Amino acid sequence: MEKGRLEAFTDGVIAIVITIMMLEIRVPREHTLAALRPEVPLILAYALSYANVGIFWNNHHHMLQASERVDGRVLWMNLLLLFWISLMPFTIRWMGETRFSATPTASYGVVLMLAALSYLLLEKALAACNGADSALARAVGRDGKAIASLVIYVAAIPLAYVSAWLSMGLYVVNAVTWFLPDRRIEKAGATAKTA
Amino acid sequence: MEKGRLEAFTDGVIAIVITIMMLEIRVPREHTLAALRPEVPLILAYALSYANVGIFWNNHHHMLQASERVDGRVLWMNLLLLFWISLMPFTIRWMGETRFSATPTASYGVVLMLAALSYLLLEKALAACNGADSALARAVGRDGKAIASLVIYVAAIPLAYVSAWLSMGLYVVNAVTWFLPDRRIEKAGATAKTA
Amino acid sequence: MEKGRLEAFTDGVIAIVITIMMLEIRVPREHTLAALRPEVPLILAYALSYANVGIFWNNHHHMLQASERVDGRVLWMNLLLLFWISLMPFTIRWMGETRFSATPTASYGVVLMLAALSYLLLEKALAACNGADSALARAVGRDGKAIASLVIYVAAIPLAYVSAWLSMGLYVVNAVTWFLPDRRIEKAGATAKTA
Amino acid sequence: MEKGRLEAFTDGVIAIVITIMMLEIRVPREHTLAALRPEVPLILAYALSYANVGIFWNNHHHMLQASERVDGRVLWMNLLLLFWISLMPFTIRWMGETRFSATPTASYGVVLMLAALSYLLLEKALAACNGADSALARAVGRDGKAIASLVIYVAAIPLAYVSAWLSMGLYVVNAVTWFLPDRRIEKAGATAKTA
Numbered sequence: 001m002e003k004g005r006l007e008a009f010t011d012g013v014i015a016i017v018i019t020i021m022m023l024e025i026r027v028p029r030e031h032t033l034a035a036l037r038p039e040v041p042l043i044l045a046y047a048l049s050y051a052n053v054g055i056f057w058n059n060h061h062h063m064l065q066a067s068e069r070v071d072g073r074v075l076w077m078n079l080l081l082l083f084w085i086s087l088m089p090f091t092i093r094w095m096g097e098t099r100f101s102a103t104p105t106a107s108y109g110v111v112l113m114l115a116a117l118s119y120l121l122l123e124k125a126l127a128a129c130n131g132a133d134s135a136l137a138r139a140v141g142r143d144g145k146a147i148a149s150l151v152i153y154v155a156a157i158p159l160a161y162v163s164a165w166l167s168m169g170l171y172v173v174n175a176v177t178w179f180l181p182d183r184r185i186e187k188a189g190a191t192a193k194t195a
Numbered sequence: 196m197e198k199g200r201l202e203a204f205t206d207g208v209i210a211i212v213i214t215i216m217m218l219e220i221r222v223p224r225e226h227t228l229a230a231l232r233p234e235v236p237l238i239l240a241y242a243l244s245y246a247n248v249g250i251f252w253n254n255h256h257h258m259l260q261a262s263e264r265v266d267g268r269v270l271w272m273n274l275l276l277l278f279w280i281s282l283m284p285f286t287i288r289w290m291g292e293t294r295f296s297a298t299p300t301a302s303y304g305v306v307l308m309l310a311a312l313s314y315l316l317l318e319k320a321l322a323a324c325n326g327a328d329s330a331l332a333r334a335v336g337r338d339g340k341a342i343a344s345l346v347i348y349v350a351a352i353p354l355a356y357v358s359a360w361l362s363m364g365l366y367v368v369n370a371v372t373w374f375l376p377d378r379r380i381e382k383a384g385a386t387a388k389t390a
Numbered sequence: 391m392e393k394g395r396l397e398a399f400t401d402g403v404i405a406i407v408i409t410i411m412m413l414e415i416r417v418p419r420e421h422t423l424a425a426l427r428p429e430v431p432l433i434l435a436y437a438l439s440y441a442n443v444g445i446f447w448n449n450h451h452h453m454l455q456a457s458e459r460v461d462g463r464v465l466w467m468n469l470l471l472l473f474w475i476s477l478m479p480f481t482i483r484w485m486g487e488t489r490f491s492a493t494p495t496a497s498y499g500v501v502l503m504l505a506a507l508s509y510l511l512l513e514k515a516l517a518a519c520n521g522a523d524s525a526l527a528r529a530v531g532r533d534g535k536a537i538a539s540l541v542i543y544v545a546a547i548p549l550a551y552v553s554a555w556l557s558m559g560l561y562v563v564n565a566v567t568w569f570l571p572d573r574r575i576e577k578a579g580a581t582a583k584t585a
Numbered sequence: 586m587e588k589g590r591l592e593a594f595t596d597g598v599i600a601i602v603i604t605i606m607m608l609e610i611r612v613p614r615e616h617t618l619a620a621l622r623p624e625v626p627l628i629l630a631y632a633l634s635y636a637n638v639g640i641f642w643n644n645h646h647h648m649l650q651a652s653e654r655v656d657g658r659v660l661w662m663n664l665l666l667l668f669w670i671s672l673m674p675f676t677i678r679w680m681g682e683t684r685f686s687a688t689p690t691a692s693y694g695v696v697l698m699l700a701a702l703s704y705l706l707l708e709k710a711l712a713a714c715n716g717a718d719s720a721l722a723r724a725v726g727r728d729g730k731a732i733a734s735l736v737i738y739v740a741a742i743p744l745a746y747v748s749a750w751l752s753m754g755l756y757v758v759n760a761v762t763w764f765l766p767d768r769r770i771e772k773a774g775a776t777a778k779t780a
Contacts, residue, residue, distance in 0.1 A: 391646075391650055392650070395592055395596060395646055395649075398592070398593055398596050399596040399599070399600055399642065402596050402597050402599075402600030402601070403600045403603065403604055405600075406600060406601055406604040406605075407604055410604070410608055462643070462647075465643055465646065466639075466643070469635075469639045469642075469643075472603070473607075473632075473635055476603065476604045476607040476608075476635075477607055479607070479608055480607060480608070480610050480612065483612045484612045484613065484616075487612055487614075488615075488616035491616030492616070493616050493617055493618050493621075494616050497621075
């Protein structure tokens with residue numbers, strides 16, 4: 001089965017999620033900079049979420065680039081990943097409207113954790129579909145980075161009840177570790193091409 | 196006529212429908228887990244609907260993969276299918292806001308039934324366009340699964356007036372029967388490729 | 391310049407317009423069929439508009455299929471067409487919320503007229519870009535159908551002040567004349583392919 | 586890395602931004618032309634913003650057409666550009682709802698300036714990725730047009746506090762200078778193709 005349509009559909013969903021989040025920012029009634037100030041934490045949360053979704057898209061791009069085929073299981077794992085990504089605007093809005101309370105901040109961590117888990121499952125499905133000898137399967141191996149992310153998200157969830165800012169800090173730190181695309185896959189993709 | 200643009204347009208509409216549904220979930224005013232509880236049935240209904248739309252997309256993907264060409268009639272049947280799919284967020288919202296009353300739950304069944312019917316018509320249009328000898332036409336034959344779905348939806352509509360949960364149960368059962376992609380078409384597609 | 395991206399962008403805008411229109415339908419507070427009744431004229435108006443936008447998409451699909459290249463002028467004419475199409479949800483909502491009053495119904499005609507005019511300009515830009523000898527240029531010639539549409543829309547605008555239903559009737563009649571894809575272009579596209 | 590998916594994702598985000606802006610126009614309660622009048626400045630602002638986003642899309646189209654490959658840095662610069670573009674509906678709504686007050690009008694300039702800056706960074710990333718000898722790198726050189734735009738936006742921001750209409754005038758003038766696609770890149774693209 002060709003991968004083009006899976007990519008196009010994923011791009012559509014992620015483009016909508018990323019754009020809708022920005023549209024959710026409340027327009028201040030007043031026309032002063034001061035009126036914008038109460039929106040600043042929310043705008044920063046949106047920027048973080050934009051980065052998070054952008055990271056998922058970038059890594060998805062690299063992973064699919066290194067894949068040669070997809071199957072039914074890959075399609076479903078991808079839909080599962082998109083399900084959690086499409087829940088992000090909801091949790092970010094809840095977090096913003098309750099001024100970063102514990103439960104909403106933890107719920108953002110839950111959604112991020114489930115998205116990271118689905119990404120891992122998608123990676124495994126792709127490796128299985130492309131064969132144990134494929135460039136992707138060899139490149140991925142035991143994906144330490146994704147597992148580290150999961151650990152960070154799992155830690156951030158209870159920490160939200162200690163301090164929401166501690167959780168937010170972990171989300172930011174984790175975003176930075178995912179910021180750079182997966183060099184191993186990128187290299188494997190390059191190798192696959194030159195092979 | 197090439198099928199690429201039909202696929203891209205369908206992906207666009209389905210990506211929007213699937214994402215918008217998640218955005219319709221009301222953000223609780225309170226920041227407690229208890230405040231999220233009244234939204235739980237609606238969130239489950241959205242998850243079911245996400246699965247339903249995902250199933251349509253997956254089967255559409257398989258069906259188009261096995262097709263070699265499209266024509267004007269296919270374009271219109273596809274637009275008809277998308278029309279019913281784009282009505283799903285409306286009925287699911289109505290169902291949620293009236294706490295699963297009889298008529299809204301039945302109306303969700305009506306929309307699902309019309310979508311399933313349009314899917315069947317699209318299948319026939321594709322079979323006609325690709326010729327009676329095509330892999331797709333031979334694979335589809337008399338599509339028992341789609342007809343079974345129609346029967347289930349037709350049954351679920353009046354049953355909503357007996358118990359909305361009975362209808363919901365049928366929607367879930369039916370979703371499961373559609374969950375796996377159509378093996379016959381998948382095989383036919385594979386055969387067509389290797390032929 | 392390749393035409394693929396122009397098609398993809400157009401598909402994106404039209405997919406959003408077509409889906410958003412359906413999302414604008416107000417969910418009734420009551421859970422009875424009677425509560426749905428006041429929404430029926432608006433739902434029919436949305437269905438008409440869905441058909442209208444679907445027609446533009448179908449014809450756009452056929453026209454681009456018959457084209458071999460695009461240029462800067464084509465890009466701008468296409469953006470102009472999309473501008474008017476993206477105004478349709480606004481006028482249809484205004485029409486619906488004022489229960490088909492004269493001015494909103496006329497404004498829907500104005501937008502349809504400007505979209506039809508832009509479609510004609512896009513057709514001319516494509517014919518110029520593909521050369522006077524191109525299959526598309528020969529097929530289009532003097533596009534009687536588009537000119538007839540323009541005349542119908544121009545007539546529908548003042549008629550809205552006599553009776554909104556008269557205008558709506560003209561919109562429906564015109565939709566029917568555009569319903570079938572342009573056989574001439576379809577043939578030309580086929581000829582171009584076999585040539 | 587192939588550029589197709591970068592283009593598709595960009596098209597998705599821009600299509601949503603461009604369509605959502607039109608959907609934000611408030612439907613008048615009254616059914617008279619007079620009721621539409623207070624919305625006219627906002628509709629014109631939306632039309633200007635539609636033109637602005639259309640210009641970014643057109644130039645992006647030309648620039649990517651002349652590029653042969655993309656890399657991770659290009660992906661991130663593109664996401665940065667889309668971030669500012671996706672903030673446009675927010676600032677345009679704020680500007681409209683405060684009847685073109687100083688700060689909202691300046692904030693629109695800030696977002697346009699940051700988008701123009703990101704466009705320039707994307708251009709540099711593409712030139713670096715395609716090599717100093719590439720058609721794109723030679724065509725772009727020192728992009729005087731983009732720098733002129735930046736200067737205009739920087740000037741428009743403080744001028745909004747003198748007169749919002751002065752700023753708006755500058756935005757319009759600047760839109761006109763970007764209206765035509767970058768001839769140098771278009772030529773380079775043509776040269777690259779014939780080479």
